[in-house]
Structure formats: structure tokens, C-alpha cells
Amino acid sequence: MRFLLRDRDGGLKPMDAEQLRECAHKMVDFIADYYKNIESFPVLSQVQPGYLRELLPDSAPACPESLQAVLDDVQNKILPGVTHWQSPEYFAYFPSNSSVAGFLGEMLSAAINMVGFSWITSPAATELEMIVLDWLAKALKLPDEFLSTGKGGGVIQGTASEAVLVVLLAARDKVLRRVGKDAIGKLVAYSSDQTHSALLKACKIAGIHSENCRVLKTDSSTEYSLSPESLSEAISQDIASGLIPFFLCATVGTTSSTAVDPLPALGKISNRNGLWFHVDAAYAGSACICPEFRHYIDGVEEANSFNMNAHKWFLTNFDCSALWVKDRSALIQSLSTNPEFLQNKASQGNMVVDYKDWQIPLGRRFRSLKLWMVLRLYGLENLQAYIRNHVELARKFEELVKLDPRFEVAAPRNFSLVCFRLLPTHQNNLESANTLNRELLDAVNSTGKLFISHTVLSDKYVLRFAVGAPLTEERHVVAAWTTLQEKASELLRKSQE
Amino acid sequence: MRFLLRDRDGGLKPMDAEQLRECAHKMVDFIADYYKNIESFPVLSQVQPGYLRELLPDSAPACPESLQAVLDDVQNKILPGVTHWQSPEYFAYFPSNSSVAGFLGEMLSAAINMVGFSWITSPAATELEMIVLDWLAKALKLPDEFLSTGKGGGVIQGTASEAVLVVLLAARDKVLRRVGKDAIGKLVAYSSDQTHSALLKACKIAGIHSENCRVLKTDSSTEYSLSPESLSEAISQDIASGLIPFFLCATVGTTSSTAVDPLPALGKISNRNGLWFHVDAAYAGSACICPEFRHYIDGVEEANSFNMNAHKWFLTNFDCSALWVKDRSALIQSLSTNPEFLQNKASQGNMVVDYKDWQIPLGRRFRSLKLWMVLRLYGLENLQAYIRNHVELARKFEELVKLDPRFEVAAPRNFSLVCFRLLPTHQNNLESANTLNRELLDAVNSTGKLFISHTVLSDKYVLRFAVGAPLTEERHVVAAWTTLQEKASELLRKSQE
Numbered sequence: 001m002r003f004l005l006r007d008r009d010g011g012l013k014p015m016d017a018e019q020l021r022e023c024a025h026k027m028v029d030f031i032a033d034y035y036k037n038i039e040s041f042p043v044l045s046q047v048q049p050g051y052l053r054e055l056l057p058d059s060a061p062a063c064p065e066s067l068q069a070v071l072d073d074v075q076n077k078i079l080p081g082v083t084h085w086q087s088p089e090y091f092a093y094f095p096s097n098s099s100v101a102g103f104l105g106e107m108l109s110a111a112i113n114m115v116g117f118s119w120i121t122s123p124a125a126t127e128l129e130m131i132v133l134d135w136l137a138k139a140l141k142l143p144d145e146f147l148s149t150g151k152g153g154g155v156i157q158g159t160a161s162e163a164v165l166v167v168l169l170a171a172r173d174k175v176l177r178r179v180g181k182d183a184i185g186k187l188v189a190y191s192s193d194q195t196h197s198a199l200l201k202a203c204k205i206a207g208i209h210s211e212n213c214r215v216l217k218t219d220s221s222t223e224y225s226l227s228p229e230s231l232s233e234a235i236s237q238d239i240a241s242g243l244i245p246f247f248l249c250a251t252v253g254t255t256s257s258t259a260v261d262p263l264p265a266l267g268k269i270s271n272r273n274g275l276w277f278h279v280d281a282a283y284a285g286s287a288c289i290c291p292e293f294r295h296y297i298d299g300v301e302e303a304n305s306f307n308m309n310a311h312k313w314f315l316t317n318f319d320c321s322a323l324w325v326k327d328r329s330a331l332i333q334s335l336s337t338n339p340e341f342l343q344n345k346a347s348q349g350n351m352v353v354d355y356k357d358w359q360i361p362l363g364r365r366f367r368s369l370k371l372w373m374v375l376r377l378y379g380l381e382n383l384q385a386y387i388r389n390h391v392e393l394a395r396k397f398e399e400l401v402k403l404d405p406r407f408e409v410a411a412p413r414n415f416s417l418v419c420f421r422l423l424p425t426h427q428n429n430l431e432s433a434n435t436l437n438r439e440l441l442d443a444v445n446s447t448g449k450l451f452i453s454h455t456v457l458s459d460k461y462v463l464r465f466a467v468g469a470p471l472t473e474e475r476h477v478v479a480a481w482t483t484l485q486e487k488a489s490e491l492l493r494k495s496q497e
Numbered sequence: 498m499r500f501l502l503r504d505r506d507g508g509l510k511p512m513d514a515e516q517l518r519e520c521a522h523k524m525v526d527f528i529a530d531y532y533k534n535i536e537s538f539p540v541l542s543q544v545q546p547g548y549l550r551e552l553l554p555d556s557a558p559a560c561p562e563s564l565q566a567v568l569d570d571v572q573n574k575i576l577p578g579v580t581h582w583q584s585p586e587y588f589a590y591f592p593s594n595s596s597v598a599g600f601l602g603e604m605l606s607a608a609i610n611m612v613g614f615s616w617i618t619s620p621a622a623t624e625l626e627m628i629v630l631d632w633l634a635k636a637l638k639l640p641d642e643f644l645s646t647g648k649g650g651g652v653i654q655g656t657a658s659e660a661v662l663v664v665l666l667a668a669r670d671k672v673l674r675r676v677g678k679d680a681i682g683k684l685v686a687y688s689s690d691q692t693h694s695a696l697l698k699a700c701k702i703a704g705i706h707s708e709n710c711r712v713l714k715t716d717s718s719t720e721y722s723l724s725p726e727s728l729s730e731a732i733s734q735d736i737a738s739g740l741i742p743f744f745l746c747a748t749v750g751t752t753s754s755t756a757v758d759p760l761p762a763l764g765k766i767s768n769r770n771g772l773w774f775h776v777d778a779a780y781a782g783s784a785c786i787c788p789e790f791r792h793y794i795d796g797v798e799e800a801n802s803f804n805m806n807a808h809k810w811f812l813t814n815f816d817c818s819a820l821w822v823k824d825r826s827a828l829i830q831s832l833s834t835n836p837e838f839l840q841n842k843a844s845q846g847n848m849v850v851d852y853k854d855w856q857i858p859l860g861r862r863f864r865s866l867k868l869w870m871v872l873r874l875y876g877l878e879n880l881q882a883y884i885r886n887h888v889e890l891a892r893k894f895e896e897l898v899k900l901d902p903r904f905e906v907a908a909p910r911n912f913s914l915v916c917f918r919l920l921p922t923h924q925n926n927l928e929s930a931n932t933l934n935r936e937l938l939d940a941v942n943s944t945g946k947l948f949i950s951h952t953v954l955s956d957k958y959v960l961r962f963a964v965g966a967p968l969t970e971e972r973h974v975v976a977a978w979t980t981l982q983e984k985a986s987e988l989l990r991k992s993q994e
Contacts, residue, residue: 004879012883014596014812014875015583015967021529027601028525031608032518045620049848052624060632064876067601074605078866081621085611086512093618093838096860098610099511104524104564108571110603111528113595113814114582121590123542124578127549135557158655159858169702182682184704197834198859204831205666205857207681207704255838311860315511317610318862334701337694341590341752341952341961345939351546360702360857361656362695363593363808365815369575375557376567378511382560386509442842455838464838470512 004064023067030071034079035086038471042448043087047080083451088471089480092453094255094283094417095468099315101377105370106317115363119352120344122366126353129156129368132375133322139289139380140308143301146324148353154324155331155358156367160282161198162360163307163323168202168247170330171276171304175246188212188238189247192226192261194254196280212243219458223412224259226250228266235273248275250303252296253284256455256464257411257419260284260296267302279303282321286313287391287415290384296414313416313468315374315386320367332357386470390416393477394467400481406488411457416467421460422488425495434461436491443487450480520564527568531576532583535968539945540584544577580948585968586977589950591752591780591914592965596812598874602867603814612860616849617841619863623850626653626865629872630819636786636877637805640798643821645850651821652828652855653864657779658695659857660804660820665699665744667827668773668801672743685709685735686744689723689758691751693777709740716955720909721756723747725763732770745772747800749793750781753952753961754908754916757781757793764799776800779818781912783810784888787881793911810913810965812871812883817864829854883967887913890974891964897978903985908954913964918957919985922992931958933988940984947977 005013055077085096116125133154137146146152157163168189176184187208191199193215203213214234218224235245248270250261263279270277279300285308287293300306305325310316325331336357338347346352356362378386394416401407401420411419422440424433438461441454453464467477502510552574582593613622630651634643643649654660669684676683684705688696690712700710711731715721732742745767747758760776767774776797782805784790797803802822807813822828833854835844843849853859875883891913898904898917908916919937921930935958938951950961964974 004875012875012879012886013967014594014598014883015532016597017529017532020532020597020600021525023597023601024525024528024604025522027604028518028521031521031604032514034608035512035514035517044617047620049616049620049843050624052621053628056625056628058631059635060629060872061876062878064879065873067874070870070873078621078625081619081624082609083611083617083619084609085618086609093612096610096612097511098608100513100517100520101511103517103607103610104520106607107521107524107528107604110600110607110814111531111595112579112581112583113593113600114580115590115593115815119546120541120580121582122578122580123544123546124549124575127547127578128553128575131550131553132557134555138556159860161858161860165857181704181706184681185679197836197839201832201834201859205702207678209678255836317607318612319858319860335698337698339694339752341950342694346546360662360698361658361816362698363656363658363816373567376562377564378509379558379561382509386511389509453838470510 026067038084038087039089041079041084041087043084043089043451044445044448045081045083046446046448052077052081086469086471088469088473088476089450090469091465091467091480092451094312094466096311096318097313097315097468097470098317099374099470101373102315102317102370105373109366109369112366114366116366117356117362117364118342118344118347118354120346125366125368126355128372129355130154130353132368132372133324135375136322136371137324140285140297141294142306142324145326146306151328152324152326153328153353154322155355157321157323157359158319159321160196160280160307160309161201163321164198164249164278164280165202165205166323166331166335166359167276167278167305167325168206169334171247172206172208173334174276174330175244179244183244185209186242186244188214188243188245189249190214190216190231190234190245191249192216192218192251194218194224194256194259195249195251196255196282199249218259224254224257224457226261226266228262228269231266232269235269245273245275247278249278249280252279252281253415257457258284258414258417260414263297263299263302267299271302276305277303279306282307282309283312284415285309287387289380290387310371313387315378315383315470316371320371328358335359390467390472393472393474394418396474397465397467397477397481404485406492410460410462418465419455419457419462420465421462425492430459436495437461437463439491440484440488443491444483447483449483523564535581535584536586538576538581538584540581540586540948541942541945542578542580543943543945549574549578583966583968585966585970585973586947587966588962588964588977589948591809591963593808593815594810594812594965594967595814596871596967598870599812599814599867602870606863606866609863611863613863614853614859614861615839615841615844615851617843622863622865623852625869626852627651627850629865629869630821632872633819633868634821637782637794638791639803639821642823643803648825649821649823650825650850651819652852654818654820654856655816656818657693657777657804657806658698660818661695661746661775661777662699662702663820663828663832663856664773664775664802664822665703666831668744669703669705670831671773671827672741676741680741682706683739683741685711685740685742686746687711687713687728687731687742687772688746689713689715689748691715691721691753691756692746692748693752693779696746715756721751721754721954723758723763725759725766728763729766732766742770742772744775746775746777749776749778750912754954755781755911755914757911760794760796760799764796768799774800776803779804779806780809782806784884784912786877787884807868810884812875812880812967813868817868825855832856887964887969890969890971891915893971894962894964894974894978901982903989907957907959915962916952916954916959917962918959922989927956933992934958934960936988937981937985940988941980944980946980
């Protein structure tokens, strides 16, 4: 395939409709074949650190290479170093959903390739984002105050980390406007020890002192959810010490075990004390489009902001993290800039939303397209069925674990994550059980047949089995369990030798 | 086209290789046709605020719709609201390059759809990024200290805003570790009044006090570049006042007029005073792969960090902002997190780079693929020719402006941006000339035949003509100038009536 085209003046013509058509059709077939053969790859890449530097040249080529040469390298050098998040045997961390609809949206967004910092730079990008996040808010039955038609609204962030950072900044500045910026050393943020590390990172970035980040202990007595009593107590103590409580992050579906913090009680305490109340439902938010799971976010009425990642378990390719706030002006006060070179009539006239003022970066992609296409091409009823199917598969996996007396389920299963572990072979031998489970993790991941990850709960090393890849079917779950049992038997046999 | 597939259990099967193949081929044709017809659209969208809400339903559909229905809506409802950054008549802001190679890279990255926060989550993603940024550093002849083989290295950020934020945080924390975190109110950051607003936003986020952001004045006497004398003086005054200078952002190719700050002199002052010296070459960095433009970044040896946006003028679809640092440990100290659920042998053994610790978000896309494909499919010589062609087209436009006595070139042209304006019709009438140029901007942008933007330099309202869209040829530049002349004639005629 001839790759380079020349324009009339002899210059490189790097965009040409017919060349794009020819090359992109070729890429479509490459990608479709990848999905066709995806089960033939080890799920977790088995390469060693530094493998790729040995395979590629030291510098960029002076002259063009052919598309076929690049595709061959993708096949032979890149794919062996890929951990296949789209494999049906991928059960690690949380899922990162790709779908036909989401992929088509990515294609279209990459093709239009506009930079939507202000309304005027592509009105459709801003307006579709407002509309689609209103759609999703309604599907989640969020309070009307989160809709863009009032004082709130939704915005697509890249990740949940950015979502919690922007609302933390809004909360910080709101309180500092009242108490003076020199009081930053007195601001206190609250969360549980199950809250995602993104909150502590956001606090570091925002200049909240690390000793003022209250990481409240949880344990199995509350199923690893944050106890309202411990929050109340911590706030009282901090106020008594002259500190200024300003932010609470609650989680619906924690990363370790999908614990659910009690939003109604936490929200009341938060509001009584004037805190900004953020709800992180990055993973589990997707499930809340189903009536039977919606109760997990009861209490969201009390929240100032709510976040869910459509790129996790909602068939929208990464990245697409939906954030809603009740008071968009707080965000804008913290994050707006207005340089001359970006001024325009629509913005200066306050006639439009400029999403640059709702986020950290200036530039932004046309990410609402893919979410819009997912919602339209599947429809809410099918999306509900999709979620239910994964929850059901996780329930089946949990049943399998319970049937094997060598294992235990280590935390309640709320959604599609099962936390489990091999039990100690000798009574009360925590450390040896932890070692055994660590070895089991390595053993199964080294087979390439599945990929799972781990966490630690109450000092126990626990394996995490997260169902959520779009291609996963019951047979994959059953096969994964068989591999886990086989490797467990091998390890137990060895440990008794 | 049948869109929904069912798996064996009757559940939704949202990813299927053959359905992906069929639908994506259809999307390729839709996109190729878009590029084929791109000149038929108004460059700047002519819709009114709120146009889209009237065209779309109030909520997401319960049942699936057809791909054809969605594509029809893209054509009829979305595209009219798009400002076509890929149009050959797009001359506003700075370009946002799409190319066949860049688009193919986006497709592949969206298809693999992995989340590369740690090495283990896809070793190829981390390693290719390290290798490709080393390639680009070598093409730019950056000092070896910026290569990943030493203590430095490159990382792909989403935008230049994120790049300046992460290095500002690293610089902030480095000095605060020395002087104590309560001294944050004493930290001073320096830049010129031509520096991108991203720096002030980064300072706000990082908690640097706004009165400690020194925005040093520039004017035409230095061609809008930062004078080393004014920097020296400001630093001395701040030290005398007991403040702590800690950060300097210099720019190569400012947003308003592509002014170039004198890096060697600024770098020496910066180093003498222990400041972190960041060089923002977001736009003009691309040009520096050409030997004849490389001198603009002479002095980068003195810098702690250097940034250029491959997504602007380097044929790599948005987003892809390349940042290099000499001391990666400073970044990592500010941005690392290490929760149990992300721990793994490779990371714990310090055998690998985990890019999550070099950026704000946790998750990240496989963005190096597209940059790698651009470098390989075009080759450095063609990329140089691409840059040179745009600079030459801008030079031709500048000549055309100079030939028309009603206009003036308002700032030196260094790269592919021409700043120009209609001269006052009455001597010394600055305000009426500004109004006239504002009207000219509106008039040409309303034709839909081209899109340009503006800035203000020394109180003069100035029009910006940035050549840099991949499809732009000489005929588009000439046609744009003809439209500008016609609209100028109309306005001047009216103003004399």
C-alpha cells in the first residue's frame, strides 16, 4: 500500500479521504481479527521488563515505512506486551469496557478531532455532553439538582481521579474564600481506609496537609463501610482542635471489596457540618440504572457531587468518567480562566457552557459521542440486562467458591466482584495463608488463562474476581474457577510435602 | 444492520468480532466521506446556543436504535454543530492535527482499550511510550538528560496544561520539603504576560497565592518575549521581601504571537536562583525537528522540563502532549500513590516505570501507539517537509498582507502564525481600529469560508492566521486572504458612509 501522498506543491499530504478509507478498512480487519483471536493470547502479558527496547530501533526512521510493516510489528512485538483487558478471561481490578458502539464513537471522535475547550470550538460537543449526561442522570434517578437545566450539571472527566480532584478544589476554594487562604493548613478531608487512593493524591495536589486527611478505619463489622459514628466523632474532635472540616468522600462500591458507605447518614452529618459531600461510585454507579440496585445510592440527594465511570462497566471505551455537581458555579470559580485569545461573543455573553472551566486541562476530546452511541445503540433495557448478567455470573462464581471447603468468601458480594481466599491450612496461621494466596495469584496469572488481582482486608491477603468484561460468558467463569482449583491443589500438595 | 447480538445465555453481547468488522467498515466509509466533503461545511459552526436540545429527545431510549439512525443524526444534527478543525480553511487558535497515521493509531488504541496505569497492566504501553519519547527527544536534539535511559524521561500527558501542572507540583513539593509546607504562601512563580493561562490555572490548583504569580510585562521592544533583566529584577525584589522564588515558565512560541523567550539567559538566571525552569513549546516544539528552527530551543540544556504537543502540529490526533523531565524522581515524589490493590512484583521491585506516578489521573490510554505510527509511517524527513510547507504558506500569507496598505503585520512571524490587523483609518484612533478588526473577524468567520481567531498585543486587537491544518494548501491560503480583503473592503466602505 502506497502510504505517502503528495499535494500539488509536492508537500506531504498526511490526510486524504481515499487513503484514510483504504488504510482504515485494513485496520478494521486487523482489529476484528484481534477480537476473533483474543482468547489465544495470555490474558496477563508474560514479557519481562525492558523486553521492547530490544525489539525496536533506537531512533525514529528518517524515511517512511509501510503500514504492513507497522501492523506486523504490532502483531509480533506489541501484542505480546499487552495485557488483554478485553479478554473474556480478564477478571482483574475493575473492567474497562469496550463495545462495538463505544468503539464506533471513539472512531468518530478521533476523526472529527476537534478540541472542545469552549462552546464555540464545536457547539455540538458541549451540547451533546450536557444532554447525554442529563440522560444518564435520569437513568440513575439522580436528583433534578444535578441536571444541567438548573444550577448543576454533568461533565465528562477523564477519570474518577480527576473528578474527585476538581470537586476537592471547588470545596477548598469555597471554604478558603470564607476563612482566608492562609487557613489552608487547617482544612480537613474525611474518607474511609477503603476510599480510593485518588482522594489522597487529590489532597496532595491541592495542598491539603497530609496530617489533615482523616482516613477512618473500617472492618468486617460494618462490611468495610464507613461508620457514621466514627465520622461524627472525628469531625467533633477536629472542630474542638480548631481545624476546619471541609470535605467528605463516600464510596459506593469500594475498589477492594465493593463496600457501600451509608450515604443517607453520612450525608446528614456532612451537611450539618457544612462539608462538601462527594460520592464516588466509579465502578458501581453503572449498576444503579437497574431498579433493584438503585437503593445503593439512596442518599445521593444529600451529595454535592456524584461520579461514575462509564468506561468501567458501561460499555463506553476509556476514558469517560461522568461527574455531576449541584452547584456548577463552585467548579467554575476554581477552574476558570479567561485569556484574551479564547474570548468570544457566546462565552462573554454567558450564553453557553465552556467546559474548560469544569476541568483541569484546557483541551478536551468529543467524548460524549461514544456515550451517546452506547445509550442509543443498546438502549437502557439491554444495558440493564448486561449488568444483571455479570452480577449473576459473579453470584455463580461465589457459589462455586462456597462449595469448596478449602476456600472462603472474604467479603460480602454486592455487585459483580467476589473477594475470596484459600483458608489457612493450620488454625490461625494468618501469615502462611497470606503467602499461600499470594502464590495462588501468581500461579494462576502465570498460566495466561485468566487474570485476577488482589487486595488486603483486615490483614488478610484476598483474591479479587471481578466479572465485567463484555465478552465474558458463564463458560469463562467456570473455566477460571477450574484453573484456580487446580493451582490451589498443586500448591496445597506442595505445602504438605 | 442487526445491531444487537445475544450470547448463549440470551444476554446482550456488546462485543463481537464480526459485528465490529461490519459496523466499523461502515463507520470508515462515513468518516472518509466526511473528509471528502469537508470543504462543503462552514468551518466555524453557525448554530445558536441551545440548538441541539431542540433536536434530541429528553432521555435515553429504552430500546436499541439502528446504526443508520445514529449516523443520520450525526450527519443532520451533530455535524452542523461541529467547528471543523480539520478543514483546510481552519486557521484559528493553533491547529489540532489529524492524519491517516494518527487516526489509525487512535483506532488501535481504542480497540485494545487497556488502562495503562502500571507497567503490568500492559508492559507494551509503558515501554513504547518510553521508547517513542526517546525517539522524539532525539529528533528534537534534547539533551541526553531528558532520555529515559538516565535519571529523566518522557511521558505523554493529555495537554500542555497538565504538563505544566505536574512539573509545578514537583517544583512546589521539592522546595516545600526544604522550607516546610507552611511556607507555601511565600512561593513565587514567574512568567511573562504572554505565557499561556494554563500556568496561572496550575498555580491556583497547586495553592500558589495569586499575588505571588509574577506576570512580567512584555512589549514590542522585545517582540513580546520575556526580558531577562525584568526577571532578574523581580527575583531580587522578591528575595529581598522574604519570598521564595521557585518556578519559571518560559515559552517558545507563545499563543498570542509565537514569541520566543530567550532560553539561555532565562535559564542561567533560573539556575542561579534555584528555580525549576520549565519550557513550554506546546505549539512551536514541532518545528524544532527541522535544523533551521532548532535554534529556537537553544538553551533547553538549562531547563528542568520541556513540553511540546504532538497533537497540535505533529500529525498526532488529540490528545498527545509530550513532557520530558531531567529528574523523574521529583515528579514521582509528588504524584505517586501505592495502594495495596495496585501492588505487584514488578512495581514493588522497582524494575519498571509506572506512569500513574507521572500524571494527575490514575488511568491512561495507550497514546504512544499513534505517535509511533506517525513517526514510522511518515518518517522524520517528511515530517520536516510538512512543517516547512506550513511555514512557507504562512510566509506567503504574510507577503499578501504586506502588499495591501490597509493592513499591517502586527508581530514578527517566527513559525506558521501571522498576526495582522487593519490599520486605523484615522491617525491614532486605536479604539476604532480595534472595533474595525473585531468586526472583520466576525464578518469573515460568519461566511463559513474560513475560521481565524484573535488576540490583543499592546492594546491592539490583532487577527491571528495560523497555518497548520493537514489539508491546507496554497489555494486555501489565497482564498482566505481574498475573503479577508473583500470583507475589509465592505467594512471600510460602510465606515465611510
